[in-house]
Amino acid sequence: MPTASLPDSPTVPAVPAPPAPPSRSARHDAALRAAARGLDRRRLLTLGGAAAALAFATNLPAAGAAQAAGFDARRLREDPFTLGVASGDPHPSSVLLWTRLAPRPFEPDSGLPASRITVEWELAHDERFTRGVRRGRTTAHPEFHHSVHVEADGLDAGRVYYYRFRAGSFTSPVGRTRTTPGEGAKTGELAFAAVSCQAYHDGYFTAYRHLADEDVDVVLHLGDYLYEYAVNAAGGARGYTDRVLPAVFNRETTTLEDYRLRYALYKSDPDLIAAHAAHPFVVTWDDHETENNYAGGQPENDVPPEEFLLRRAAAYRAYWENQPLRLPQRPTGPDMRLYRRLHWGDLAQFDILDTRQYRSDQAYGDGWQTPGPESEDPSRTMTGAAQERWLLDGWRTSRARWNVVPQQVTFSQRRNATGSAYKLSMDSWDGYPASRERLLAGAEQAGVDHLMVLTGDVHVGYGFDIKRDYADQGSRTLGTELVATSIASGKDGADRPANWETYLAANPHLKFYNGRRGYLTVRLGEESARADFRTVSAVTVPGASLTTAGSFVTERRSPGLKPA
Template sequence: MGNHLPEFRAAARRINRRQFVTRAGAAAVLAFAANMPAAGAAAARRLNPREITKDPFTLGVASGDPRPDTALLWTRLAPEPYTADSGLPAERVEVEWEVAYDERFALIVASGTATAHPELDHSVRVEVPGLSPGRFYHYRFRAGTWISPVGRTRTAPAAGTPTSRLRLATLSCQAYYHGYFTAYGHLAAEDLDVVVHLGDYLYEYAVTAAGGERKYTDRTLPAHYNSETVTLEDYRLRYGLYKSDPDLMAAHAAHPFVVTWDDHETENNYADQTPENDVPPEEFLLRRAAAYRAYWENQPLRAPQRPEGPDMRLYRRLHFGQLAQFDILDTRQYRSNQVQGANWQVPGPESKDPRRTMTGETQERWLLDGWKNSNATWNLLAQQVTFAQRRDVPGSDFRLSMDAWDGYTASRQRLLDGAQAAGLNNLMVLTGDVHVGYGFDLKEDFDDPRSRVVGTEIATTSVSSDRDGAEKPSNWSNLTSANPHLKYYNGRRGYTTFTLTRDRATVTFNTLTSVTKPGSALTRAASFVTEAGNPGLTPA
């Protein structure tokens, strides 16, 4: 079947909800895919929104990918988010939207209607044009008599504007069953211009009826959550569970998000069309298509990111005046398969093979060309896995993670060389994945501690994954001794905040004592500064 992969890719682009929710084999799906309507085609019937008898805005609202003159707004109608049809018939629903200067909507600047299609799980996205750069707006949706929570978003500064300050936060890895999303409750109260989510927005693994560590939540989840996500229905239901979390909804309503995925939005440790386990690639492509489509339906992403079957261009570029350029990477969809699996291994010729890639050739060229044309003070590379070299023990008998950039050293070196060729003095890599907070100096030669510092990497810890964690994990001494360019290491949960100015970037690691119990206080665990034109982290 492997020689039919192009055919399966084409078939996956034509699959609609009905085909995904069945657990038919790949060959059976291929047999009748061509006879189904295209994804997103308008349903024949229209539902009068006044017939909706339960609040359809149970998943809140969100905005994303700020631009100077437009805002991207999102919601999804789901009166019953834990059921397969979300409590709505397979009919179109007209949804009204409003954007105002104030949260009471006395000064409305834009309004209109959008259609919630059942083929897209009644998700709604609106690109609002004609807005002013660099200012806050409030927005809301209406379906019949129901009004959504009010969201607040902010447009980016105009191109070329000498912006004086940018405040952002990064976070990642939120396993629902490992704890509460307390970090999001604190994040909602921060003074921020944008939030960058670096992947593992959800996990594909089974969730117990009690929600795992959420034992203080007095409810029982439906039995269908106690299985791994495979079909489109599975992934949609999982987003319904995650996005119904009140702390997560509060953070989305408070700030515009920039999102990218890692592996768990689809399957652990997958690489391009290669799954984690012994599943034929053509079957995995169908699962990937389901995961990608549910991701797009449930995230505040613009039209160019809409997937076609198992393919979705998630990498993109955002600008915040002259102060910052964000390059958002996808390090899962195009990468070479991991060497000897995704485990820690002794590095060898295979992991150093120059043909190996983390990004794919097209994305790599796009990134390097973007750096050549950048006039920003700060160039922020938002991506998923640890970029800096990370030896597990001191001495010569060390191992490296084959799932991180250490398993793709030539690919990493091409980016570092490209950044230097482009004259990027202020490269900052933003990383998720590892469930700990790291602060790295990026070295010209990681094997030579005396070599020049060429940038910084900030890895944000998890929101909840791996439960409470510890301030000093068990491998703290080994990692800090083996990697002198590692300037900070903390294993608690939380998020990271940044303040960028034309002169410096200040980085603050924010941690929580517990996520297995609700209501933990937030601690500003440590702050570092890197000066413009002088890369490297120093304690603030």
């Protein structure tokens, strides 16, 4: 049967290293990357145990390269599927299936030997698996922390499937996934959800429990899947009284072991498990999967760049191990090609961006600042030159009715005060106006009049009209930006944050603003789209109710948000 799972010794062309942002020379960037790959063990030991562990992440062997011995799965005595299952990046004839074996997920080795373990998988048309479609075997390698990435192909386009895994006598939970319609195939409707920012220590993932019950085709995760910050024994704002989290979580993530354990904590959450099992995910990262507000190869704090690239290598490695991502996204040292393109028939083209790995360093620091020559330097980039060209070329050749751009930080202008004495966020696109202008001009030149930008990061829900010129509110509206609030980050929040009136007055193109936790759902039709901002009443206590805080429509040929 035609299948494609990760081979023991894959021979995959290396993804080229991304171009350096203009603010740093290519020679300097290459030197830093060489340092990140080539620091010898003696030097690493002088940098301390954490740096030595990070070096291991940079030079980890490919699966099978270490020739780890095999372990008979029949010897497993504890359920290895504690982290659930997931699927992602659906194509017309294939889908990526994921799980990770972890009988004891809060231990560094997950309770498993450093050995290869055979895992069986199967796909069916029904949840009881009476109508089987595909089945096969793959290997969970210790080099990848016993994660499994199966690319199941030969499937029918635009169809729902069910999947599960087996290891020894244990069977995983059942997952539900789907393939996309064929590229260019006539498609009348698509329903998707957008989520972001799930700080475990800020509250429960109640929104995911509600999302698991939503009738959507795919979920887009816009970044901050985990946070690097310490989580105390009580789970932070969760305030556990019935359990005590291990001390290994009560520190910032810096090593590969730290990041792996933090994913185990997050992915053990039952609400997140339920959402992954219910829907395929398309994921991209922001900053906290590595470190707050990093920019390209520049860390948040005063750390030598070569040491930060080692940390980035560890974070990227753990990210790929724990997400339903395909083989081309597997990282090479501190580099990982995460931007990619998916199609949903003739209805939508999804250009998934990475606005963190290739960006220029933030101007004037990474907070709210008065814009000036440094932030307005035309050489500054949010995406890097290669990704920018890829996006603009994709728009020029797109035949989709909707061009959807899942990405991380606020795209539209967002002034924090009325009048001339305003500040802008230097970490968002406001800190990179020339980069944003190139995209707006490119969209206009390509005839893209149906642009939809999806955003996370800011822990609130926004609805913006994307203006061709933010200095002229009468200028053309090129599309809409929909900002998904956080799953938990920021704790409970409020319907009207303290700056609610100021933001609406200072930004006439801002049509919606809400500060509760939750997610966004969008239903795309051939000529119009409906967006619903779904929020929960609290995340600091479990089981909160769900409501719709706002609903809007936008028309493909007349973009701009209008109340539904």
